[in-house]
Amino acid sequence: xxxxxxxxxxxxxxxxxxxxxxxxxxxxxxxxxxxxxxxxxxxxxxxxxxxxxxxxxxxxxxxxxxxxxxxxxxxxxxxxxxxxxxxxxxxxxxxxxxxxxxxxxxxxxxxxxxxxxxxxxxxxxxxxxxxxxxxxxxxxxxxxxxxxxxxxxxxxxxxxxxxxxxxxxxxxxxx
Amino acid sequence: xxxxxxxxxxxxxxxxxxxxxxxxxxxxxxxxxxxxxxxxxxxxxxxxxxxxxxxxxxxxxxxxxxxxxxxxxxxxxxxxxxxxxxxxxxxxxxxxxxxxxxxxxxxxxxxxxxxxxxxxxxxxxxxxxxxxxxxxxxxxxxxxxxxxxxxxxxxxxxxxxxxxxxxxxxxxxxxxx
Numbered sequence: 001x002x003x004x005x006x007x008x009x010x011x012x013x014x015x016x017x018x019x020x021x022x023x024x025x026x027x028x029x030x031x032x033x034x035x036x037x038x039x040x041x042x043x044x045x046x047x048x049x050x051x052x053x054x055x056x057x058x059x060x061x062x063x064x065x066x067x068x069x070x071x072x073x074x075x076x077x078x079x080x081x082x083x084x085x086x087x088x089x090x091x092x093x094x095x096x097x098x099x100x101x102x103x104x105x106x107x108x109x110x111x112x113x114x115x116x117x118x119x120x121x122x123x124x125x126x127x128x129x130x131x132x133x134x135x136x137x138x139x140x141x142x143x144x145x146x147x148x149x150x151x152x153x154x155x156x157x158x159x160x161x162x163x164x165x166x167x168x169x170x171x172x173x174x175x
Numbered sequence: 176x177x178x179x180x181x182x183x184x185x186x187x188x189x190x191x192x193x194x195x196x197x198x199x200x201x202x203x204x205x206x207x208x209x210x211x212x213x214x215x216x217x218x219x220x221x222x223x224x225x226x227x228x229x230x231x232x233x234x235x236x237x238x239x240x241x242x243x244x245x246x247x248x249x250x251x252x253x254x255x256x257x258x259x260x261x262x263x264x265x266x267x268x269x270x271x272x273x274x275x276x277x278x279x280x281x282x283x284x285x286x287x288x289x290x291x292x293x294x295x296x297x298x299x300x301x302x303x304x305x306x307x308x309x310x311x312x313x314x315x316x317x318x319x320x321x322x323x324x325x326x327x328x329x330x331x332x333x334x335x336x337x338x339x340x341x342x343x344x345x346x347x348x349x350x351x352x
Contacts, residue, residue, distance in 0.1 A: 029348035032223035034251045036273055036326065036341040038231035038240075038281060040334050083235055172235030 041080025042141060046170055049074040052147055057103075060155035067113035067146035068120045075145045076118070077170050082138035084175040087114065087145055088131030091167035096151060100158025106150045113146045120146055133173060145170075219258040219318060221347050226252035229324055229343060234281075237332035244291040244325035247298050251324035253345045254296075259318040262352045265292075265310040270341035273328065281339040284327045291323035298323050311350060320347075 052073030057063045065071050077085065089112070095102035113123035116137035123146055126132035136143045145168060229251030234240050242249045257263060267290070272280040291301030294315035301323050304310045314320050322345060 028220070029346050030221035030223040030255070030257075031344060031346045032225045032253055033342050033344045034225045034228045034253065034324075036229040036231070036251065036270060036283060036328075036343055038234045038273055038328050038330075038339045040234045040236060040275070040281065040330050040336050040339065042336045043236045043333065080233060080235060083233070172238045174235060174238040174240050 041083055041172075042078070044077060044079035044083075044085065044170060044172055046168060047076050047078070049076050049144075052149060052166065054149075054151050057151060057153050057157075059153050059157040062150055062152040064150040065148040067111060067125065067148040068123060069148060070120070072120065073147040073166060074120075075147075075168050077136065077143040077145065079136050079141050079143075079172065081141040082135055083141070084133060084135050084173040085143065085170050086131060086133045086173055087143075087168065087170045089128045089147070089166060090169045091165060092128055093164040093166065096162035096164050098158070098162030099160035100162075101154060103154075103157065103162050104152045105164070106152070107148075108150070111148045111150075115144050115146075116140075116142065118142055118144045120144075219256075221255070221257040221263070221349065223345055223347050224254040224256070226254050226321075229326060231328045234328055234330045234334075236330050236334040236336075239327055239329040241327040242325045244289055244301065244303070244323045245298060246325065250291075250298065251322075251326075251343055252298075253322040253324075255314070255320040255322065255345070255347050257314050257318050257320075257347070257349065259316055260313055261318075262311065262313050262350045263320070263347050264350050265312070265320075265322065266346045267306045267322075267324070268342075268344035268346070269306060269326075270343065273339035273341040275335060275337045275339040277335075279335050279337075279339070281331075281334060282329045283341060284329065285324075286327070289325040289327075291325075293321045293323070294319060296321045 050073060052065060053071045054063050054065055055071060092107060094105055096105055107128045109127045110125035112128035113125045114134055115123035128147055229242060230249045231240050231242055244250050269285050270283055272282045274280060285306050287305040288303045290304040290306035292304055292312060293301035306324055
């Protein structure tokens with residue numbers, strides 16, 4: 001009897017310990033963690049390579065520079081490889097100013113072009129007035145932008161140098 | 176120790192029996208609420224498992240990027256397990272920023288709809304919740320619950336290039352209800 005009593009007490013104690021273990025396990029919150037991660041690509045930069053140069057013009061004779069011409073304006077973008085960017089000309093002047101009356105400057109729908117290869121040949125044309133969305137080179141992160149246009153000096157245009165400023169803006173789209 | 180002292184005489188053995196019964200009754204009384212509560216939870220401890228990191232991928236300086244909780248490839252994912260149908264409280268520890276080289280910070284934001292939970296594990300039909308606040312819900316009939324987490328990372332215009340990371344911690348506990 002005494003032995004059985006001891007066994008019963010021990011059994012009860014085990015039950016209690018077991019129940020407490022279960023209760024403690026259940027009362028203990030469970031946790032886990034995950035990592036939030038991101039890789040920030042190289043910042044997007046733009047550098048002028050060449051001005052848009054119409055060269056010598058003559059009064060009354062319009063002159064057009066194509067984006068594929070060597071005298072077209074050129075800007076190189078550098079950023080994350082294969083990143084998508086928007087390119088827009090934030091300032092696209094309609095005139096050149098100089099010693100005489102302003103010289104009208106116009107841009108056709110194909111007056112701008114881009115090429116991830118960095119060459120004018122094979123560049124993809126776009127309308128500079130609307131801009132374009134494309135991707136940087138998938139290896140180098142480079143994109144070359146070219147701009148042409150047409151100047152139309154008056155017949156009695158005063159000789160001299162006429163200039164203006166074109167501004168280009170580019171931004172990552174996040175894609 | 177108390178039982179051994181009572182064993183010295185046969186007459187006291189009866190006292191021992193009663194004492195044991197009393198002890199048994201006391202133990203039973205103590206266990207009742209615990210066992211009831213334990214049965215209510217199916218006697219199963221909670222567990223939490225990380226299934227997928229919250230991956231913002233490649234970010235570009237000055238361009239915020241948002242990961243939807245529906246994004247099966249990039250949303251953070253947890254699997255929670257416990258007693259079938261039991262009510263639980265879930266808390267998420269959300270970092271305010273990811274950290275990069277030299278301690279550089281990349282801010283993170285979590286909005287009301289960035290959390291999702293589903294008992295069947297289907298991300299497309301997960302119910303929304305605000306990950307910034309505790310979520311009280313019930314586990315599924317098989318004791319599972321799946322969490323999905325999106326968010327927004329906002330790299331600065333001059334954010335340094337490189338890899339950034341932070342830790343999201345989930346804590347799950349039975350409510351006892």
